[in-house]
Amino acid sequence: SQQGEEDPQALSIQEGENATMNCSYKTSINNLQWYRQNSGRGLVHLILIRSNEREKHSGRLRVTLDTSKKSSSLLITASRAADTASYFCATDASDYKLSFGAGTTVTVRA
Amino acid sequence: SQTIHQWPATLVQPVGSPLSLECTVEGTSNPNLYWYRQAAGRGLQLLFYSVGIGQISSEVPQNLSASRPQDRQFILSSKKLLLSDSGFYLCACLSNRGETEAFFGQGTRLTVV
Numbered sequence: 001s002q003q004g005e006e007d008p009q010a011l012s013i014q015e016g017e018n019a020t021m022n023c024s025y026k027t028s029i030n031n032l033q034w035y036r037q038n039s040g041r042g043l044v045h046l047i048l049i050r051s052n053e054r055e056k057h058s059g060r061l062r063v064t065l066d067t068s069k070k071s072s073s074l075l076i077t078a079s080r081a082a083d084t085a086s087y088f089c090a091t092d093a094s095d096y097k098l099s100f101g102a103g104t105t106v107t108v109r110a
Numbered sequence: 111s112q113t114i115h116q117w118p119a120t121l122v123q124p125v126g127s128p129l130s131l132e133c134t135v136e137g138t139s140n141p142n143l144y145w146y147r148q149a150a151g152r153g154l155q156l157l158f159y160s161v162g163i164g165q166i167s168s169e170v171p172q173n174l175s176a177s178r179p180q181d182r183q184f185i186l187s188s189k190k191l192l193l194s195d196s197g198f199y200l201c202a203c204l205s206n207r208g209e210t211e212a213f214f215g216q217g218t219r220l221t222v223v
Contacts, residue, residue, distance in 0.1 A: 042114075088154065
């Protein structure tokens with residue numbers, strides 16, 4: 001069964017706008033990760049946030065984690081057409097089972 | 111960093127035929143290895159994972175099996191493919207050192223006809 005669930009399923013924004021997507025999970029985690037997938041390709045790691053961290057930045061990416069609500073958000077600022085992709089959250093529980101959500105498909109219009 | 115080799119990239123197989131997809135890893139030892147299946151426009155379903163040679167955990171009952179004959183080799187197999195086995199199969203590797211990112215292969219698109 002899937003551990004994480006992303007929201008929304010799809011997002012369409014104008015270039016330059018910010019994109020925000022959310023992820024909820026069910027059980028305790030060691031860390032939460034966000035990945036990006038271009039159509040028909042493998043996933044690429046974007047950012048990892050540990051269970052004792054609340055916020056993390058990497059370039060135009062900002063991730064928050066609320067372990068009390070079992071949720072995380074990914075913010076992409078100043079979006080570009082090249083950000084068009086599907087984004088997945090993944091949780092790593094103590095049994096090393098890496099579970100992914102259903103993903104958010106982001107389309108950035110030029 | 112780790113590199114995942116996964117082949118073939120695309121495969122068309124008839125119903126009832128066998129399947130063998132291979133995944134090999136470079137740049138790490140004793141990794142955790144994973145097989146995922148992704149239906150079109152959907153998320154990743156974890157099929158199998160392995161924390162060591164000969165150690166396989168199955169997540170969902172299915173027509174597939176996995177084996178890990180060597181530390182950095184993970185194989186996905188089927189004796190007789192079903193139409194429902196069609197999908198995009200991804201191999202992934204996670205260093206067994208703890209909180210690190212997973213590396214993915216480029217995937218195999220399997221179409222069962």
